[in-house]
Amino acid sequence: MARIKTLNEFILDRQDDFPFATGELSRLLNDIVIASKIVNREVNKAGLANILGATTNENIQGETQQKLDVYADDHFIAAFKNGGEACAIASEENDDFVAFDNERSKQGKYVVAFDPLDGSSNIDVNVSIGTIFSIYRRKSDLGTLATKEDFLQKGTEQVAAGYIIYGSSTMLVYTTGKGVNGFTLDPSIGEFCLSHPDMKIPVDGKIYSMNEGNLAFCEDGIKDYITYCKEVDKESKRPYSARYIGSMVADIHRNLIKGGIFIYPATSKAKEGKLRLLYECNPMAFIMEQAGGVATTGKKRIMEVDSTGLHQRVPTILGSKNMVNKLLSKL
């Protein structure tokens, strides 16, 4: 029988993969794992516990927060605060970043930006959702309170990034810049186990993922590409399949495994698109590039976009190299 490798064993084996490795980053990842297991437990019983449905609060972007969003946010923040390896966090659910004001956390070398429950409008209908995280080394001095500048770094500065998908099974996928590895939660032992070593996105694919309801508001290059996806051409295996869950983590996870392109472009209604650079696009771009794919705004590499605000949005195109390059040729 093949020996199962747990995430903890994997991290110990690959300690040298962690930039500036002295164990803190591994412990930080472990904090994420703990919080994700708690969130997973709640997500799994969302229909049972009286936790479904919207709160009356709106977050900074005017979206109604779901109770599970708040629950997930609280648990991830608590894990980071108690862990002591992060000096501050920024999340989709908080207008401003939160700097931890205790002596241990102030010595933390890292800041974490995260979306606690992405795709949360899908919670009520039992569709896959996810957590996305991005880790940076702080810029401010150790021992002081973290500052906003600690977060406003380019995606190229990320030291680790990943996502957890709460799907038909729960998986953690992450990178520290040495490839991408995926772990599936075995509920019987409560451990993430290595199930998808060294993930690579196929160079080509047959899936395009976009909210085509917005197509009328997109620039011509995007419209041309979507027309191209639907054209019949046996040699290039078109028409492609349209697959759009509306949960970024699930759409990207599928395309990462099967090959495909994910597009959330700028529209005349949303000039910068919808997705957030800091805690949605940069971490997914890091994973995509580490898996051999491409991540661009259409104009430049996502990870080279200057970071100007915690909730900054950017047009997002991610996926198989040949598909993204084809789209870029039309812009």
Ligand code: AHM
């Ligand atoms: P959220 O962070 O508020 O959940 O929004 C992000 C989600 C992504 O998961 C998904 O790709 C996108 O919004 C879907 O948006 P739309 O409904 O406009 O297609």
Ligand code: MG
């Ligand atoms: Mg989100």
